[in-house]
Amino acid sequence: MPVNLSVFENFNTIEGIKIGFTNAGVKQTKRPDIVVFELDETASTAGIFTENAFCAAPVQISKKHLKEANTRYLIINTGNANAGTGKGGYEDALEICNAVAKAKGVSVEQVLPFSTGVIGERLPMGKILPAIPYALENTRGDVWFDASRGIMTTDTQPKGTSSQFEFEGQTISISGISKGAGMIKPNMATMLGFIATDAPVEKELLQELCSELGNKSFNRISIDGDTSTNDSCMLMASGTANVEKLTSKDQPLYQILKDELEKVFLYLAHAIVRDGEGATKFVAINVQNCENSKEALRIAYTIAHSPLVKTALYASDANWGRILAAVGRSGVRDMDVEKINLYLDDVCIAENGARAPSYTEAAGSAVMAQSELTIRVDMGRGDACETVWTTDLSHDYVTINADYRS
CATH class of the missing domain: 3.60.70.12 (L-amino peptidase D-ALA esterase/amidase)
Known part of the structure; x- marks a missing residue:
């Protein structure tokens, strides 16, 4: 639905x-x-x-x-x-x-x-x-x-x-x-x-x-x-x-x-x-404080296209390491990981590139269980900001596309 x-x-x-x-x-x-x-x-x-x-x-x-x-x-x-x-x-x-x-x-x-x-x-x-x-x-x-x-x-x-x-x-x-x-x-x-x-x-x-x-x-x-x-x-x-x-x-x-x-x-x-095929989550990915728009979009789409992130979203699993890994492999040059902060809605997960002292698994899981949420990445390296919207990846997505022509 x-x-x-x-x-x-x-x-x-x-x-x-x-x-x-x-x-x-x-x-x-x-x-x-x-x-x-x-x-x-x-x-x-x-x-x-x-x-x-x-x-x-x-x-x-x-x-x-x-x-x-x-x-x-x-x-x-x-x-x-x-x-x-x-x-x-x-x-x-x-x-x-x-x-x-x-x-x-x-x-x-x-x-x-x-x-x-x-x-x-x-x-x-x-x-x-x-x-x-x-x-x-x-x-x-x-x-x-x-x-x-x-x-x-x-x-x-x-x-x-x-x-x-x-x-x-x-x-x-x-x-x-x-x-x-x-x-x-x-x-x-x-x-x-x-x-x-x-x-x-x-x-x-x-x-x-x-x-x-x-x-x-x-x-x-x-x-x-x-x-x-x-x-x-x-x-x-x-x-x-x-x-x-x-x-x-x-x-x-x-x-x-x-x-x-x-x-x-x-x-x-x-x-x-x-209405994405098999979708159970509507997810905004907001990447801010980048050097330029192209950089922000590169990071946002890397997160949005990660099967590991998308399946974690489906499972409501606050496995935030998958998000950090996606940011890290996005191809942005000269990335200073110690400046990066990561949020699920307003819950700070990672601060200065590491787990935030205030973060609890319960808080992260509560956000991930929502049907709508925002993943926010603060890169701390400029003024550019971009948002993309995506879904989770469910069993139904595979079923729908496996059966599409039949």
């Missing part, structure tokens, strides 16, 4: 963006497995994608089309990643774009495809192509929840959130959904994210926002250290809100919108971790 994650259903509609969905039978499930987003001509679209060299065909096409034209449609299929499928897989993804473009009278470059599921298998085009018209013919603004279900794979529940704020007498709305539960590690995390606002934002500025916010959220989570072939996070701005269009960071709306979007990005990223 997810760690302290509730199902969100009361989404704000985003004027200028409609959603359609259907079940094509890509996998044997009753959930929708085809989802489309329809964007008004006024909309701007930005995106960030996986850095895996074996990036899937839809990722390649989406990156290309995003640069070439004003996006009008996004189409997502679940159950099949269309990755590792060569030229044929690329042609399949392009054929899907062509089908949407022909049906709606737009150019093929105005359609972005997305896929998620099993790697190495061609898409069942005989199921997907006939299903596309059904999704396109029934687009509505109030079906974000259905879309959140339609992009799930091994997720145990849908993930989404909404927010609103007032600016110059106008209500600005944001809604977003994400999926992911395994093969989660930057850059990016197997995940998809779709976030939309009705604020008007110039495309280049929207891309800067998407990149910066994604870097601090979806690129700060890890469940198992595996970077997917299909990761994509899209930020859409329909431009229908009656406020001045954002073209500069100096405009009053910019920081307000950025702060609100950051909350949504973080919530959706954290939701992926909370």
Whole structure:
């Protein structure tokens, strides 16, 4: 079960963006497995994608089309990643774009495809192509929840959130959904994210926002250290809100919108971790007082990816030596271990590189038994600080992934 994650259903509609969905039978499930987003001509679209060299065909096409034209449609299929499928897989993804473009009278470059599921298998085009018209013919603004279900794979529940704020007498709305539960590690995390606002934002500025916010959220989570072939996070701005269009960071709306979007990005990223395959713990790893951000992230990810740390978390075993060992092997140069302090929440475990005089096993075990906790490492060598979020490693994670294709 997810760690302290509730199902969100009361989404704000985003004027200028409609959603359609259907079940094509890509996998044997009753959930929708085809989802489309329809964007008004006024909309701007930005995106960030996986850095895996074996990036899937839809990722390649989406990156290309995003640069070439004003996006009008996004189409997502679940159950099949269309990755590792060569030229044929690329042609399949392009054929899907062509089908949407022909049906709606737009150019093929105005359609972005997305896929998620099993790697190495061609898409069942005989199921997907006939299903596309059904999704396109029934687009509505109030079906974000259905879309959140339609992009799930091994997720145990849908993930989404909404927010609103007032600016110059106008209500600005944001809604977003994400999926992911395994093969989660930057850059990016197997995940998809779709976030939309009705604020008007110039495309280049929207891309800067998407990149910066994604870097601090979806690129700060890890469940198992595996970077997917299909990761994509899209930020859409329909431009229908009656406020001045954002073209500069100096405009009053910019920081307000950025702060609100950051909350949504973080919530959706954290939701992926909370629903990690087999997860029983939601763990923040905060590394502070480093020389630079890169150093802090190196240490944080070494801890987050350590099987020994993750299994200790699952067992609620305050075996803090595993954490110190991970810090020590992180590859940070000229590390002065006598300056390092280590905490579980507010319990000081190690002080100046050795067991803290005040530490008791009972105190450490009490924190480790919590469903949510923070591992805090104070390196004592600078001002940089970074936080990543991860899970424990349970028996269920092995079972889920051993049985995934069967």
